[in-house]
Amino acid sequence: MLQSLRVWNFALLEEVAVEFGAGLNILTGETGAGKSILIDALGAILGQRVSSDAIRSGADALRVEAVFSLDESDADLCALLAEQEIECEDELIVLRKIARTGKGSILVNGSHVTLTFLKKIAPYLVDIHGQNENLALLREDAQRNLLEGGDSDLRTRLAAYTQVYADWKEKTRLREERAEEIEDIGERLELLRWQEKEIAEAELTVGEDEELETEIRRLSHAERLVENAAEAANLLSEDGEEGLAVLSALARVTHALDEVARYDDALANAQNMIEEAYISLQEASYEVRDYLDGIDADPVRLDRIQTRMDVIDRLKKKYGGTILAVLERLSSVRSELESVDNYDMDMAQLDKEIGTLHKQLKNLAAELTARRQEVGAALSADIARELQGLGMAKARFRIVVTPAEKYTSRGADSLAMLFSANVGEEEKPLEKIASGGELSRIALAIKSIVAARDTGGTSMVFDEIDTGIGGRTAQMVAERIAFVAHYKQVLCITHLPQIACMADNHLYIAKRVKGDATVTQVTPLSEEERVREIARMASGDDVTEAALANAREMLAGAEKKKTDFPKKSKTKN
16 A cells, blocks of 8 residues: 655655555645646656656756555565565555656665566556556456456366466477477487497407507517527526526536535525525426417417407597496497487377377366356446446447467467447457546446455556546446445545545645745645535635535535445455
């Protein structure tokens, strides 16, 4: 609910502070006094465009501050504020400043926000119904909420549909992703299959490269190996022209020491070491001979294993530097190929699930549309009756719900509110109606019907809804505005005494000359001042005792009418 509005340097409003109360807040005053300027200032708080030309002469900037009270009905608004890390407690303070340079700033509870965000929260704060404003009911989402808000069965059906729709959308998204992946993976699939074939055919084993390298070295140097091994064998065991072999020499040493041991055992230790050395060298000579016999200078074998090493080296270079890394790549490729092979199975399963969900969605959407048509027909009749009472006897109003092929989060249908003000005129969508007065009365008719269940914190503003009406119609408009205000806060600018006398709070707007400038003042009226203002509105500036008596009678009648309204309830159907 709007608690207060303070305005600085906005056109005729030099500095104005207005306190608003619950129920019906009426603003009256002479034409040109600045009533519409006050509404324009409120519009600035709601994110409407404000030209720097609106800044009062002599000032560098204008400021507008609005204070709103919040309660449990403002949960959706608080959720939006939380997204911007803005605290949401009992009050919401919105401050907007616009400089003559064109620059501006917006603060919501002390936090800077963008104009876009301000426009986003505006529908939760104030709904302005005026000659030049776009009504909330022109939006299809608002029209749908109008239908669904008053019918629990429709809300239940919508909830069921919404869940299936979400599942269907998610499965459809997954299928599209898989289809794109399959399309993109064509070339990669070919590459993976080539890699798998290339590595698998090599039949690699861990350590194979090390063994082959050793053999290549041996075969590549076979001649030198034979030469040196033969020399070693000869030096160990065969006497030659150069002297005794090592083993022959050690045999003679052993014999000599045996002779020494016959007479002296002082060299027994040395004798043992030489005997052990002889045995070791003899075994070594056998290994050298075996090695020599095993050396085979096989060029064919060398060529074959070098070719094998070339294969191994190429794979190592491509896939990781080691045989282990190559084999790990093979495992990875095979896993990816297996995953790709499962795509067809996944797609088939997704197609099955999507088909089942689509069937459910189709049935639920059809039921939802049928129910909307039923609720829309009943609501259309109610609104048409209200419009007749608001001076639009020839008006036709119809809510049309048409099945559509495209599924949305709200169903598979389109919704339109059609209106014709006069006999012979074609019914047209509300958004194509030029008259703001007609739109305001349609909005009033709708609000009169749904007032009891539309108990949200949004304040309503009716800007000169009384244009072109009088007599009995004016009285009916007044009663319906008061009825709506019985359930939520309403601000109404009017020239009609029938409406003004319904006020719970009456504010008078007047302009006066202050120095060399004109300023607008907003003053709450006392009971006696209200009587005089009602008399002025009904009889003109020449207020007589008869006019005052008539005003008092009108006010008394208005109070009695308001006591006949049903008790206020915040229970939603």
